[in-house]
Amino acid sequence: MEFCDDCGSMMKTEGDEWICGSCGFTKIRDEAKEAAMVTTEGQTESEIVDISDAEDQGLPTTNAACPECDNDRAHWYMQQIRAADESETRFFICTECEHKWREDDH
Template identity: 35%
Template sequence: MEFCPTCGNMLQYELPHMGRPSRFFCPTCPYVCHLENKVKIKRRQHLVKKEIEPVFNKEDMKMGGSETDATCPSCSHGKALFSQVQIRSADEPATTFYQCLKCEKMWRED
């Protein structure tokens, strides 16, 4: 990605047309950068996936969860532990996390 040195917007690429070389141009201001040679990749960067940590794990649910009547989507058992957490903005409802007491499957309801 290239950015406009004048206004900072992302430049758009335009293919060569009727003898004019390919170019980068700014959609907001009159900045144009003609490309005379082939574009070369300056640097390759390999992205590493971060390990995702769960909001609740099974130990947290056993310590702080309360028992309720909820049907497990996996084994259809009628009892589960639950805990509610506000993980989105304050004007959104809280997310409820459940853990089945029979098969220990965890699921959530937003």
């Protein structure tokens, strides 16, 4: 991938040149530099590992009363579920029964 020296936009290749679609700036392609670039074509997929039954969920824990089993510890995470100008919602997962609830649930 190459970026325009003039405007910073991403450039495309056409023949032996890089051409900026925004401002029209062109420069000659450098084969040695392009050979060193990492492309998605050269990458391999890694194996998908199922961690759904893992003991440690990798999430931080806090004091929170589970509405299902009254346990006082829960993992938590934040997630944007509304518009970008709205605040994130905090979700909890009980460390005992794995019940999931969100902060504004009553």
